[in-house]
Amino acid sequence: SYELTQPPSVSVSPGQTASITCSGDKLGDKYVCWYQQKPGQSPVLVIYQDNKRPSGIPERFSGSNSGNTATLTISGTQAMDEADYYCLTWDSSSALFGGGTKLTVL
Amino acid sequence: EVQLVESGGGVARPGGSLRLSCAASGFTFDDYGMSWVRQAPGKGLEWVSGINWNGGSGGYADSVKGRFTISRDNAKKSLYLQMNSLRVEDTALYHCAREMAGLTGDRWFDPWGQGTLVIVSS
Numbered sequence: 001s002y003e004l005t006q007p008p009s010v011s012v013s014p015g016q017t018a019s020i021t022c023s024g025d026k027l028g029d030k031y032v033c034w035y036q037q038k039p040g041q042s043p044v045l046v047i048y049q050d051n052k053r054p055s056g057i058p059e060r061f062s063g064s065n066s067g068n069t070a071t072l073t074i075s076g077t078q079a080m081d082e083a084d085y086y087c088l089t090w091d092s093s094s095a096l097f098g099g100g101t102k103l104t105v106l
Numbered sequence: 107e108v109q110l111v112e113s114g115g116g117v118a119r120p121g122g123s124l125r126l127s128c129a130a131s132g133f134t135f136d137d138y139g140m141s142w143v144r145q146a147p148g149k150g151l152e153w154v155s156g157i158n159w160n161g162g163s164g165g166y167a168d169s170v171k172g173r174f175t176i177s178r179d180n181a182k183k184s185l186y187l188q189m190n191s192l193r194v195e196d197t198a199l200y201h202c203a204r205e206m207a208g209l210t211g212d213r214w215f216d217p218w219g220q221g222t223l224v225i226v227s228s
Contacts (some may be wrong), residue, residue, distance in 0.1 A: 031214075
């Protein structure tokens with residue numbers, strides 16, 4: 001069965017760039033989206049179709065997807081970006097989430 | 107404003123049943139597929155089941171196939187999840203989510219409801 005792999009944790013200093021990866025076999029052939037989830041809240045879509053930002057999501061969030069790896073990049077990371085991030089793709093009509101990455105801003 | 111409100115969660119015994127509901131408002135419900143996604147306490151997200159706009163097609167995660175049934179009532183703008191033969195490992199917060207679709211058939215979930223908590227315990 002298809003699997004998506006994310007690093008359990010990523011740390012970044014305020015103002016720096018955070019990169020969160022999501023790996024899967026030939027993932028670049030599929031579309032990937034990304035969700036941000038803060039404690040006690042429902043997930044919020046931050047990137048869809050690999051690199052599109054929904055309205056209301058800051059420009060510092062961007063995405064890419066090529067080969068076996070999709071990447072969520074947060075430029076000029078702010079304290080408010082500290083959260084869990086999940087990638088999502090579809091395989092054989094089933095939705096698949098990565099295991100999630102806890103982003104710490106310190 | 108698009109809104110999804112889940113209900114029906116609670117405590118059930120292993121082997122028992124529960125029926126979850128999701129009431130939708132703020133958008134044309136029968137224009138969209140819908141899904142259920144769950145999150146066990148302290149764990150990640152897991153897609154459970156999805157259904158197309160008219161209820162004619164649905165899918166399930168292997169972990170719930172044969173035990174859970176998804177359905178919808180477009181007249182009532184509501185989504186349902188009938189959960190039978192519940193197991194301890196089904197304990198989770200269950201969210202409903204609207205499926206958005208791209209021109210090439212790719213999909214994503216937006217928005218999500220706040221969720222309803224299901225606890226399966228003896």
